[in-house]
Amino acid sequence: MLGARHFKVDPVRIVHETIEGETILIDLETGTYYSLRGSGAEIWGLLISGMTETDVVGEMQRRYRSDVEAVAGTTEQLIEELLRESLLELADLGSEPVPAPPGPEAMQRSFEPPTLVSYTDMRYFLQLDPIHEVHDGGWPHAPAAEAHGARSA
Numbered sequence: 001m002l003g004a005r006h007f008k009v010d011p012v013r014i015v016h017e018t019i020e021g022e023t024i025l026i027d028l029e030t031g032t033y034y035s036l037r038g039s040g041a042e043i044w045g046l047l048i049s050g051m052t053e054t055d056v057v058g059e060m061q062r063r064y065r066s067d068v069e070a071v072a073g074t075t076e077q078l079i080e081e082l083l084r085e086s087l088l089e090l091a092d093l094g095s096e097p098v099p100a101p102p103g104p105e106a107m108q109r110s111f112e113p114p115t116l117v118s119y120t121d122m123r124y125f126l127q128l129d130p131i132h133e134v135h136d137g138g139w140p141h142a143p144a145a146e147a148h149g150a151r152s153a
Contacts, residue, residue: 004052007082008091018045025087033119034087036078039064039071040114043078047088053079064111074113081116 009016016025023036023044036044039060046056057075061068082088 004054006050006052006091007047007079007088009048009087010089014087016044016048027085027087031120031122032085033122034085035117035119037115037117038112039075040078040116043075043114044082047079047082050091067111070113071111078114078116085116085118 013029014025014027016023018024018041021041023041025034025036027033042063043056043060046059047053051059053076056079057072060071060075064071079088083090
């Protein structure tokens with residue numbers, strides 16, 4: 001299934017942040033949050049930079065030359081899992097190649113397969129968060145009547 005597909009993230013639905021080698025993703029529609037571990041944060045960064053899946057696999061194999069088959073297989077599996085979970089969407093960026101962002105040369109450390117772990121224990125609270133009511137101007141604003149202290153009965 002590997003090909004020249006490009007991907008994008010829906011910024012209205014999915015928020016993500018990479019901190020110290022771990023990527024946290026939150027699906028604001030479902031309230032599910034995810035943790036990308038192992039080489040998952042690297043793969044995520046390459047995917048959202050606009051590289052095709054073929055190029056991402058090649059770049060990961062360049063970085064981790066010790067076991068190119070394991071790198072290819074687990075990278076492909078992660079991409080499919082990210083699509084199944086709707087954390088990534090297919091994008092039409094044309095056929096122009098996107099260079100890999102600066103990355104380390106071939107690693108001396110061993111390859112850690114990527115893992116995507118999902119958590120649903122905060123769903124209720126994430127869906128109650130007022131960020132879901134954000135308006136075009138930014139953070140939620142009270143309706144005009146409430147803003148002046150008037151409340152309807």
